[in-house]
Amino acid sequence: MTDLTSLTLAAALDGMEKKQFSSAELTDAFLKAIDQANPKLNAYVVVTADKARAAANASDAKRASGKAGALEGAPLGIKDLFCTEGVRATAASNILGEFTPTYESTVTANLWRDGALMLGKLNMDEFAMGSSNETSRFGPVVSPWRRGNSDASLTPGGSSGGSAAAVAADLCLGATATDTGGSIRQPAAFTGTVGIKPTYGRCSRWGIVAFASSLDQAGPIAKSVEDAAMLLQSMAGHDAKDSTSLPNALPNFRAATTKSIKGMTIGIPKEYRVDGMPEEIEKLWAQGIAWAKDAGCTIKDISLPHTKYALPTYYIVAPAEASSNLARYDGMRYGARVGGKDLNSTYEATRASGFGREVQRRIMIGTYVLSAGYYDAYYLRAQKVRARLNEDMTNAFAQVDAILTPATPSAAFALGEKGDDPVAMYLNDIFTVTANLTGNPALALPAATDANGLPLGLQVIGKALDEETIFSVSAALEKAASFRAKPAKWWV
Ligand code: GLN
Numbered sequence: 001m002t003d004l005t006s007l008t009l010a011a012a013l014d015g016m017e018k019k020q021f022s023s024a025e026l027t028d029a030f031l032k033a034i035d036q037a038n039p040k041l042n043a044y045v046v047v048t049a050d051k052a053r054a055a056a057n058a059s060d061a062k063r064a065s066g067k068a069g070a071l072e073g074a075p076l077g078i079k080d081l082f083c084t085e086g087v088r089a090t091a092a093s094n095i096l097g098e099f100t101p102t103y104e105s106t107v108t109a110n111l112w113r114d115g116a117l118m119l120g121k122l123n124m125d126e127f128a129m130g131s132s133n134e135t136s137r138f139g140p141v142v143s144p145w146r147r148g149n150s151d152a153s154l155t156p157g158g159s160s161g162g163s164a165a166a167v168a169a170d171l172c173l174g175a176t177a178t179d180t181g182g183s184i185r186q187p188a189a190f191t192g193t194v195g196i197k198p199t200y201g202r203c204s205r206w207g208i209v210a211f212a213s214s215l216d217q218a219g220p221i222a223k224s225v226e227d228a229a230m231l232l233q234s235m236a237g238h239d240a241k242d243s244t245s246l247p248n249a250l251p252n253f254r255a256a257t258t259k260s261i262k263g264m265t266i267g268i269p270k271e272y273r274v275d276g277m278p279e280e281i282e283k284l285w286a287q288g289i290a291w292a293k294d295a296g297c298t299i300k301d302i303s304l305p306h307t308k309y310a311l312p313t314y315y316i317v318a319p320a321e322a323s324s325n326l327a328r329y330d331g332m333r334y335g336a337r338v339g340g341k342d343l344n345s346t347y348e349a350t351r352a353s354g355f356g357r358e359v360q361r362r363i364m365i366g367t368y369v370l371s372a373g374y375y376d377a378y379y380l381r382a383q384k385v386r387a388r389l390n391e392d393m394t395n396a397f398a399q400v401d402a403i404l405t406p407a408t409p410s411a412a413f414a415l416g417e418k419g420d421d422p423v424a425m426y427l428n429d430i431f432t433v434t435a436n437l438t439g440n441p442a443l444a445l446p447a448a449t450d451a452n453g454l455p456l457g458l459q460v461i462g463k464a465l466d467e468e469t470i471f472s473v474s475a476a477l478e479k480a481a482s483f484r485a486k487p488a489k490w491w492v
Contacts, residue, residue, distance in 0.1 A: 003029070003170070004021060004025065004026050004029040004030075005029050005030055005033045005170040005171070006170050006486075007173070008173070008222075008223045008224050008226070008227050009071075009074055009173045009174050009222060009223065009224075009227040009230060009231070010224070010226050010227055010230065012026060012074060012173055013071070013072070013073075013074060016063060016072070016073050017063070017068070022056070022060045022073070023056040023057075023059040023060050023063070023072070023073025023074075023075070023117070024053065024056040024057055024060055026056070026073065026075060027052050027053060027055075027056035027073075027075045027117065027119070028053070028056075030052075030075045030119055030171060030172060030173075031047070031049050031052065031053075031119065033169075033170060033171055034047055034119065034120070034171050036491065036492055037144075037169055037171055037489075037491045037492070038171075039491075040142060040490075040491035041141060041142050041143075041144060041165055041166075041169060041171075041491060042123055042138065042139055042140065042141050042142060042162075043077075043122060043123055043141050043156075043161075043162045043165040043166040043169065043171055044077065044119070044120045044121065044122060044123065044162065044166065044171070045080055045090070045092070045120075045121050045122065045123045045138045045162070046080075046087060046088055046120045046121040047119065047120035048087055048118055048119065048120050048121075049119075049120075051087075051117075051118065052075060052117055052118060052119050052120075055117035055118070056073060056075070056117060059072050059073035059115055059117060060073060062115065068115060069113065069114040069115030069116075070114045070115065070230070070233070070234060071111060071114040071115045071116040071230070071231075071234055072114070072115030072116075073115060073116075073117065074115070074116045074117070074173050074174070075116075075117055075118075075119045075172055075173055076111065076116050076117070076118060076119065076172050076173060076174050076175060076176065076231075077118075077119055077120060077121075077122045077162070077163060077166045077167075077171065077172035077174075077175040077176075078108055078118050078120070078121055078122060078175070078176050079121070079122050079124055079160055079162065079163050079175065079176050079177050079178060080092055080121040080122060080123065080124055080162070081124060081127075081128055081178050081208055081209045082105045082107065082108050082121075082176055082207065082208055082209075082218075083101035083103055083104065083105045083108075083207040083208070083209070084101060084104060084105070084108060084118065084121065085101060085102060085103055085104040086100060086101075086102075087100065087101075087118075087121065088100050088121070089101050089121065089209070090137065090335070091124070091126065091127050091128070091209040092123060092124045092125065092126045092127075092135075092136040092137050092138055093126045093127055093137055093329075093335075093354065093355065093356070093359065094137045094336060094353070094354050094355075094356070095329045095334075095335055095336055095350070095351070095354025095355055096209075096329075096334055096335035096336070097334075097335030097336035098335070099334050099335040101207070103207060104207060105204075105206060105207025105208050106203075106204035106206045106207055106239045106241060106242070107176060107203050107204060107207070107208065107218045107235045108176065108207070109207075110234050110235055110236075110237060111176070111231075111234050111235060113234075114234040116234070119171075119172050122160075122162030122163050122166055122175060123136055123138050123141045123161060123162030123165075124136060124158065124159050124160055124161060124162055124163070125158040125159035125161065125183075125358075126355075126356045126358065126359050127209065127211055127322070127326065127359050128159040128160075128178055128180055128183055128209075128211045128216075129159065129211065129322070129358050129359055129362055130158040130159050130358060130425070131155075131157060131158045131159070131182070131183075131186055131425050131426075131428040131429060132155040132157065132158045132161070132413070132415070132418065132419075132425065133155060133156060133157070133158040133159065133161025133162065133187075134155070134158070134415060134416075134419055135158075135159075135356055135357075135358040135359070136161075137356065140153075140155065140161070140415050141155075141156050141161040141162050141165045142154070142156070142165070142415070143155055143156040143157075143161075143165055143168075143190065143191060143412055143487075144156070144165055144168050144169035144191070144487035144489075144491070145168070145190075145191060145192070145412060145453075145454055145455065145487045146487070146488070146490065147452040147453070147454060148452045148453055150452075151490075152414050153414065153415045154190075154412045154413065154414055154415065154454075155190065155412055155413060155414070155415050155417075156168070156187055156190055156191050156412070157186045157187030157188075157189070157190035157191065157408075157412060158183060158186070158187060159178075159180075159183040159187075160175075160177035160178065160179075160183045160184055160187045160195075160221060161187055162175075163175035163176065163177040163184075163187065163221045164177070164187030164188055164190065164191040164193055164195070164221050165187075165191060167191070167193045167221050167222060167223060168191035168192055168193050168486075168487060169487065169489070169491075173223070173227070174220055174221065174222040174223065174227055174228075174231050175220065175221045175222075176218060176219075176220060176221075176231075176235065177195060177218070177219060177220065177221045178208060178211075178216060178217065178218050178219070179195075179197035179216075179217050179218075179219055179432075179436065180211045180212050180215045180216050180217075180318060180436060181215065181314050181318060181429045181432060181433045181436050182428070182429045182431075182432025182433060182436070184196065184197050184219045184220075184221060184444070185197060185407050185408075185432050185442060185443070185444035185457070185459060186407065186408050186428060186429065186432055186444070187221065188221050188407070188444040188445075188446075188457060189407035189408045189444045189446070189455065189456065189457025189459075190408065190411070190412040190454075190455065190457075191412075191455060192446040192455035192483065192485060192486070192487075193221050193222065193223060193446065194221070194222050194223070194224060194225050194227070194228045194443065194444065194445045194446070194474070194478075195219060195220065195221040195222070195228070195443065195444050196219045196220065196228050196232060196441065196442070196443040196444075196467070196470065197217050197219045197435060197436070197441060197442050197443075198217060198219050198232060198236060198441045198467055199217075199246070199439060199440065199441045199464050199465050199466075199467065200214075200215075200217055200244070200436075200439035200464075201217075201244050201245055201246035201439070202217070202232075202236045202237075202246060202441070202465075202467070203217055203218040203219065203232075203235050203236050203237075204218075204237075204238075204239030204241065204242040204245045205217075205218070205242050205244065205245075206239055206241040206242045206245075210325040211318070211321070211322055211325065212317065212318040212319075212320075212321035212322055212325070213244075213321055213325060214317070214321060215314075215317065215318060215321070215436040215437070217436070218235060219232060219235070220232055220235060224478065225257050225443075225445060225471060225474045225475045225478045226254060226257045226475065228443070228471075229253035229254045229256065229257050229471050230253070230254050232253055232467065233250065233252070233253045233254065236250055237250055246465070248465060251467075251468050253467060253468065253471055254471075256467070256468035256469070256471040256472050256475075257471045257472065257474075257475040258475065259468075259472040260295075260296070260472075260476075261292070261295050261296065261297055261472050261473050261476045262295065262296030262297070263296060263297075263298075264296075264297045264298070264401040264402065264469070264472075264473065265297065265298045265299075265300050265399065265400045265401050266289075266292045266297045266298070266299055266300065266400060266401065266402055266403070266404050266473070267300050267301075267302040267396055267399065267400035267402070267403040267404070268285075268289060268299060268300065268301050268302065268403075268404060268405075269302050269303065269304045269307065269396070269403060269405060270301060270302070270303055271303065271304050271305065271307035271308065272304075272307065272405045272406070272431060274409065274430065277406075277409060278409070278410055280411075280448075280450045280451065280456065281406045281408075281409060281410065281456065283448075284406060284447055284448050284456045284458065285404075285405070285406050285458070287447065287448060287481075288404055288447055288458045288477060289404065291476070291477050291480035291481065292404060292473070292476070292477065294480065295476045295477075295480065297473075300399060300400055302396050302399060302400060302403070303392075303396075304389075304392040304393070304396060304403075304434070305392060306385060306388045306389050306391075306392050307389075307392070307434060309385045309388075309389070310385075310389060310430075310433050310434040310437060311426065311427070311429060311430055311433055312382075313382045313385045313386060313389070313433075313437060314429065314433035314436065314437060315365070315426055316365075316369050316378050316379060316381075316382040317379070317382050317383070317386065317437070318362070318366075319362040319363070319365040319366035319369065320366045320369050320370050320378075320379050320382075321366070322359075322362050322363065322366050323362065323363045323364075323365075323366025323367045323370065324366070324370075326355070326359070326363055329350075329351065329354065329355075330346075330347045330350060330351065331346055331347060331349075331350030331351075331354070335354070336350065336353075336354050337350050338350045338352075338353050338354070358422070361422065369382075386437050386438075389434055389437050389438050390437075390438050392438075393434075393438045393440055393464075397463045401463075401469050401473075402460050402461065402462050402463075402469050402470060402473045403460070403461040403462075404458060404459070404460055404461075404473075405431050405458070405459045405461065406431055406456070406457070406458060406459065407431060407432070407444035407456075407457035407458060407459040408428060408431060408432075408456075408457060409427065409428065409430055409431065410428075411450045411452070411454040411455070411456055412454055412455075431459060432459070434461075435461055438464075439464055440461055440462060440463065440464055441461070441462045441464070441465075441466070441467045441470055442459055442460065442461040442462070442470070443459065443460050443462075443470050443471075443474050444457040444458070444459050445457060445458055445460070445474050445477060445478055445481075445483075446481070446483040446485075447477065447481045447483060448481065448483070449483075449485050453485065455483070455485065458477060460473050460474050460477070
């Protein structure tokens with residue numbers, strides 16, 4: 001029998017339905033793979049083996065009695081940003097200490113409702129701030145991918161580095177992730193996996209540790225476009241506990257992955273052709289355009305004129321919201337506390353030792369752009385640019401069905417390579433942040449490998465609430481690309 005861990009979610013569910021193997025066997029195979037790989041990859045920060053086995057047995061019983069849910073018995077990994085009842089959740093920050101929630105996030109509760117089970121919690125950048133998973137209190141995740149014959153450790157991307165690495169290395173069938181400025185799509189692109197950030201409001205933010213509330217969205221990282229559609233179907237949906245949750249009914253995302261894209265118009269934004277873009281990214285994009293054309297699409301050059309302001313706007317809005325969201329960590333209610341001689345010094349000592357350097361930098365930037373005297377020049381101005389970016393999208397989607405761009409400006413880089421240059425790190429997000437600022441859904445899928453054999457991803461951006469078109473276009477591109485590369489399992 002083929003290695004169970006290498007199956008897609010769709011194939012694994014099919015295999016269980018046909019009684020080829022049980023969820024208990026599948027879960028054991030993943031737990032064994034995690035044991036072998038995790039000392040090298042550092043993707044999981046908690047493994048909930050006993051809970052996973054108990055849930056798998058319960059799922060097998062449910063399936064036997066004909067009551068299987070849509071994801072019955074599917075073992076998943078959960079980003080450590082999600083609150084999980086009775087299982088530690090730290091956002092990879094020291095300030096949360098051993099915080100163990102007494103409640104379950106809506107997104108994970110939805111997955112369990114449909115029969116999925118948790119293998120453990122996945123590593124990430126601290127509070128989801130980063131693009132390389134190097135700001136984690138648990139240390140970086142090492143990508144399962146390597147450059148050619150080199151054994152240098154590469155980043156799986158961030159902030160959902162653990163999610164992307166675990167999916168790419170076959171340490172779960174799929175994973176939850178979150179995306180505030182690219183944290184689902186960039187790690188997916190770096191690891192040859194599929195990740196979708198849905199429309200803002202599709203997934204409830206309730207029970208997810210907040211970074212920048214007007215930008216944060218949950219979504220899946222998966223092995224295929226179809227798997228991503230199935231996971232999103234379960235994760236998404238209206239939730240009265242999140243006031244920004246959308247009331248709209250969910251379409252059938254999986255059905256959309258088999259729809260023809262013939263006759264659709266795909267927009268190619270000229271502003272995404274940035275200076276100094278590596279030739280292999282240009283080539284990847286041209287290839288994607290050719291595939292869309294072959295599938296019967298009309299290609300249209302479009303303009304998103306305010307694109308160049310998106311990154312600076314993001315790096316004002318996100319820290320501003322973060323500085324206010326993170327004010328709650330003062331040593332009184334959650335996690336770690338470092339005592340001082342009075343209340344204020346306790347706050348100071350707790351925050352000074354609990355937050356890492358990148359998080360402190362964001363809090364300082366955020367506090368600065370919101371302060372009296374600078375608010376108008378930075379935060380207010382950024383909100384105005386955000387309105388212009390929204391107009392760009394509205395104008396574009398009056399002419400096209402979807403927008404095609406590269407997902408990242410480069411392939412994965414080495415750990416340590418950009419560590420002491422925050423601006424170089426921020427530039428990673430150049431193609432992804434716009435969709436967060438405007439709320440549009442966007443998906444990254446693997447489309448090619450570079451000269452060193454590393455995955456490169458394309459991004460498909462859709463109209464608000466039109467994930468279906470994204471899934472149709474992405475599935476067609478996935479088929480044309482027939483990306484089959486897998487990392488060599490050097491950790492076994
Ligand atoms: N890399 C971006 C940042 O550091 C995005 C992170 C995210 O999407 N959570 O802010």
